[in-house]
Amino acid sequence: MRFEDYITEHFSVSRVSMGTQLLLKDECPFCGGAGRVYIGRKNESGICFKCQRGFGAISFIMANEGVTKPQAKAILSGHTVGYQDLEEDEDGPENDFSVWFPPTVPLHESPDAMAYLTGRGFGQDIIDRFGLTFCNTNVQIDDKIYWTANRIIIPLFDAAGNAVGWQGRDITCKWKTKYTFLTRCNSSKSRVFSV
Numbered sequence: 672m673r674f675e676d677y678i679t680e681h682f683s684v685s686r687v688s689m690g691t692q693l694l695l696k697d698e699c700p701f702c703g704g705a706g707r708v709y710i711g712r713k714n715e716s717g718i719c720f721k722c723q724r725g726f727g728a729i730s731f732i733m734a735n736e737g738v739t740k741p742q743a744k745a746i747l748s749g750h751t752v753g754y755q756d757l758e759e760d761e762d763g764p765e766n767d768f769s770v771w772f773p774p775t776v777p778l779h780e781s782p783d784a785m786a787y788l789t790g791r792g793f794g795q796d797i798i799d800r801f802g803l804t805f806c807n808t809n810v811q812i813d814d815k816i817y818w819t820a821n822r823i824i825i826p827l828f829d830a831a832g833n834a835v836g837w838q839g840r841d842i843t844c845k846w847k848t849k850y851t852f853l854t855r856c857n858s859s860k861s862r863v864f865s866v
């Protein structure tokens with residue numbers, strides 16, 4: 672079972688960000704706050720902006736069901752019978768990969784971002800192909816602030832097509848750092864796209 676199927680079976684959701692993300696109407700399994708949990712439909716991960724918690728499919732199911740990591744894996748694989756008997760992994764529970772994405776809007780909602788891309792010769796075909804969106808807010812996770820405002824968000828994928836992070840391209844040209852990154856993989860494995 673895909674994470675999205677698990678979510679839609681257990682929660683009521685609405686589709687946001689051009690249908691690329693699910694917004695949970697129900698409570699966050701980590702903090703109990705409602706209405707602030709976003710889950711990427713392609714990258715099987717998400718973030719709660721109430722408790723600033725980023726998560727992958729496995730850690731979300733662990734929290735939601737109160738189960739161990741191998742049990743959560745079994746649930747995600749569709750094995751709903753007998754999973755309670757699974758032993759804890761020998762490598763421990765904390766190697767769940769999770770990547771979160773900042774909240775974004777479609778690029779056409781930002782005339783500045785569209786002008787930026789058009790000026791560099793990038794059209795709608797490129798926007799669609801690489802899943803480019805626009806972020807107009809900074810994100811704080813715990814005590815770290817990610818300066819994502821006014822950046823074009825470019826998803827990064829591994830060779831298997833899994834989202835492994837993102838880069839945010841500043842369009843204001845006011846920042847010394849043209850790009851901000853979130854990635855947990857070796858960038859040489861990523862399909863990095865520069866705009």
Ligand SMILES: [Zn+2]
Binds near residue numbers: 719
């Ligand atoms: Zn939360």
